[in-house]
Amino acid sequence: MPLGDAEYMDRALSLAARGRGLTSPNPLVGAVVVSPDGVVVGSGYHERAGEPHAEIHALRAAGGAARGATLFSTLEPCCHTGRTGPCVDSILEAGVARVVVGVEDPNPRVRGGGVQFLREHGVDVTVGVREAQAARLNLPFFVRVRYGRPLVMLKVALSRDGYVARRSGVRSAITAPAAVRDAHALRAEFDAIAVGSDTALVDDPVLTAREVHRVRPLTRVIFDSRLRTPPASAVFGTRDAGPIVIVTSEADVAAVPERAAALEHAGARLLQAPRHDLPSALRVLGAEGVTSLLLEGGPRLHAAAWEARVVDRVRLYVSPAAFGAGGVPWFTTGASVREALDDVDVRMVGPDECTEGYVHRTD
Numbered sequence: 001m002p003l004g005d006a007e008y009m010d011r012a013l014s015l016a017a018r019g020r021g022l023t024s025p026n027p028l029v030g031a032v033v034v035s036p037d038g039v040v041v042g043s044g045y046h047e048r049a050g051e052p053h054a055e056i057h058a059l060r061a062a063g064g065a066a067r068g069a070t071l072f073s074t075l076e077p078c079c080h081t082g083r084t085g086p087c088v089d090s091i092l093e094a095g096v097a098r099v100v101v102g103v104e105d106p107n108p109r110v111r112g113g114g115v116q117f118l119r120e121h122g123v124d125v126t127v128g129v130r131e132a133q134a135a136r137l138n139l140p141f142f143v144r145v146r147y148g149r150p151l152v153m154l155k156v157a158l159s160r161d162g163y164v165a166r167r168s169g170v171r172s173a174i175t176a177p178a179a180v181r182d183a184h185a186l187r188a189e190f191d192a193i194a195v196g197s198d199t200a201l202v203d204d205p206v207l208t209a210r211e212v213h214r215v216r217p218l219t220r221v222i223f224d225s226r227l228r229t230p231p232a233s234a235v236f237g238t239r240d241a242g243p244i245v246i247v248t249s250e251a252d253v254a255a256v257p258e259r260a261a262a263l264e265h266a267g268a269r270l271l272q273a274p275r276h277d278l279p280s281a282l283r284v285l286g287a288e289g290v291t292s293l294l295l296e297g298g299p300r301l302h303a304a305a306w307e308a309r310v311v312d313r314v315r316l317y318v319s320p321a322a323f324g325a326g327g328v329p330w331f332t333t334g335a336s337v338r339e340a341l342d343d344v345d346v347r348m349v350g351p352d353e354c355t356e357g358y359v360h361r362t363d
C-alpha cells in the first residue's frame with residue numbers, strides 16, 4: 001500500500017542526513033522518486049559540495065521510471081532567476097508529474113522560484129511536508145541566509161549543582177567517558193569550535209574531534225581580544241587538524257603587536273572585529289566559510305552569546321556529582337536555559353544526563 005507524503009518525506013529526510021558534515025557550505029538535501037503505485041524507484045542525497053544535487057541522484061537512479069512519478073525533495077529544487085536551474089530542468093526532462101517539497105529554499109535567489117517554475121510548466125507541487133524537520137536539518141543554512149552568521153550551538157558540562165569547574169583556575173573533569181565521547185562526536189558535525197581566552201588559559205585544550213571520523217579540517221577559534229593565549233599552547237601542536245583562529249580587534253593588535261606576531265608565528269590566524277562584539281565576530285567567521293560553530297565556553301563567552309541572542313541550539317550535560325561551594329558557576333541555571341528551548345530531547349549518556357534543544361525564536 002502506498003505510504004503518505006509525510007512517510008516518503010521522512011525517507012528523504014533520513015537520506016539527507018547521510019550527508020551530514022560533508023556538504024558544507026551547501027545544505028543537506030535528500031530526495032526520493034515514487035511511482036504512481038507507491039514504489040520507491042529512485043533515491044539520493046547531496047553527498048558533497050560540488051557534486052550533484054539530491055534530486056539529480058534520485059532521478060538518475062529512477063531512469064525512465066521517473067516519468068509520471070512523484071519526486072519528494074527535502075528542500076525546494078534550485079532555479080536561478082533569468083536562467084533555467086539545473087534541478088528544475090532535470091525534473092521537467094524526466095517527466096515527473098508531481099513534486100513534494102519539505103521546505104522552501106530561503107536563499108533570496110530561489111525562495112519560491114523553483115516551485116513557481118515547476119508549476120508554470122505543469123508540474124503539481126506541494127510545499128511544506130515535514131517543514132520544521134526539513135528546516136532543522138539545514139539550520140546552519142537557514143541561519144546564514146536569515147541572520148548572515150553561522151549557526152551557533154552552546155555546549156556545556158555542569159555538575160549537579162550547576163558548576164562548570166571545581167575551582168577557579170583549575171581544569172576539571174565533569175562528565176564520564178561516554179559523555180566525553182558523545183561531545184567529540186558533536187564536534188565532528190561542526191565547521192568550527194570555539195572557547196574564550198580564559199578557558200584557553202586555564203584548560204589549555206587542543207580542541208580536536210577525537211576518536212570520531214572526520215574528513216574535513218576543524219577550525220578552532222579562540223575569542224581572545226587581548227591576545228593572552230600563550231604561543232606554546234597545546235592547540236598549536238595540532239595544526240594538522242585544521243586552522244587555529246584568534247578573534248581579536250584592530251586596536252588590541254595595535255596595542256600588543258609583539259604578541260600578535262608571536263601567535264601568528266605559532267600558527268594562528270588573527271581575525272579582527274570590534275572588541276567583544278560577538279555578532280560582528282560571527283559575521284567575520286561566516287565570511288571565512290564557517291557555517292556552524294560549537295561554543296564550548298566558558299561562562300563569560302556563553303553569557304555574551306546568550307545576551308546577544310546568537311545561540312540557536314543548546315546541549316547541556318549534567319553530571320550526577322555535586323562540586324559544592326567554591327565551584328565556578330555557569331552564567332545561569334540549566335533550568336532557565338531549558339525553559340527557552342523547543343523540541344527538547346533528554347537522554348542518559350552513561351551516568352550523565354544530556355539535554356538538547358533549539359532556542360525558541362519568534363523573529
Ligand SMILES: NC(=O)c1ccc[n+]([C@@H]2O[C@H](COP(=O)([O-])OP(=O)(O)OC[C@H]3O[C@@H](n4cnc5c(N)ncnc54)[C@H](OP(=O)(O)O)[C@@H]3O)[C@@H](O)[C@H]2O)c1
Nearest residue numbers: 157164196197198199223225226276297298299300301304
Ligand atoms: N564545564 C564546561 O563545559 C566548561 C567549558 C569551557 C570552560 N569551562 C571553564 O570555564 C572557566 C573559564 O570561563 P570564563 O567565563 O572565566 O572565561 P571564558 O568565557 O573562557 O573567556 C572569557 C574571556 O573571553 C574573552 N572574550 C572575547 N570575546 C568576548 C565576548 N564577546 N564576551 C566575553 N568575553 C569575551 C575575554 O577576554 P578578552 O577581553 O581578552 O577578549 C574574556 O576575558 C574555566 O574554569 C574553564 O575550565 C568549563
